[in-house]
Amino acid sequence: MSGSEKSAAQDAPRQRYVLDDRGFDEVPKKYRKFYRRWGGPGDELEPNEVLCPICKVVIRSTRELRPGDRVYCMACMARLEVIVGEGGRLEADVIY
Ligand SMILES: [Zn+2]
Incomplete structure (x- = not known):
C-alpha cells in the first residue's frame, strides 16, 4: 500500500486515455465508454476515473x-x- 506521496505534477501535462466500452448500459450507447460499474472496495481506480458517491458508478x-x-x-x-x-x-x- 502506497499512494500517500503528494504529487508534484499539478502543472504537468495531463495523461490522456483511450476509453473502451465496458458495457455500461444505463446510459445511451455513445456515452457508455465514459462509465463503468464499480467492482467494490478492491477495485483500483485509474487516474482518469472517479467514483460517483451517489450511485457508485465509475x-x-x-x-x-x-x-x-x-x-x-x-x-x-x-x-x-x-x-x-x-x-x-x-x-x-x-x-x-
Ligand atoms: Zn451517479
Missing part, C-alpha cells in the same frame, strides 16, 4: 483527473467535483 475521463475538475454522472444526473479524499485518493464531491 466515471471515466479521456484525460487524467485532478482536484477541482467537474464531472457529470449521467447515471444519476449529479454534478460532481473531484477532490482529494482520505488516503490521498481522488474522490468526487456532489455540487448539487
Whole structure:
C-alpha cells in the first residue's frame, strides 16, 4: 500500500486515455465508454476515473483527473467535483 506521496505534477501535462466500452448500459450507447460499474472496495481506480458517491458508478475521463475538475454522472444526473479524499485518493464531491 502506497499512494500517500503528494504529487508534484499539478502543472504537468495531463495523461490522456483511450476509453473502451465496458458495457455500461444505463446510459445511451455513445456515452457508455465514459462509465463503468464499480467492482467494490478492491477495485483500483485509474487516474482518469472517479467514483460517483451517489450511485457508485465509475466515471471515466479521456484525460487524467485532478482536484477541482467537474464531472457529470449521467447515471444519476449529479454534478460532481473531484477532490482529494482520505488516503490521498481522488474522490468526487456532489455540487448539487
Ligand atoms: Zn451517479
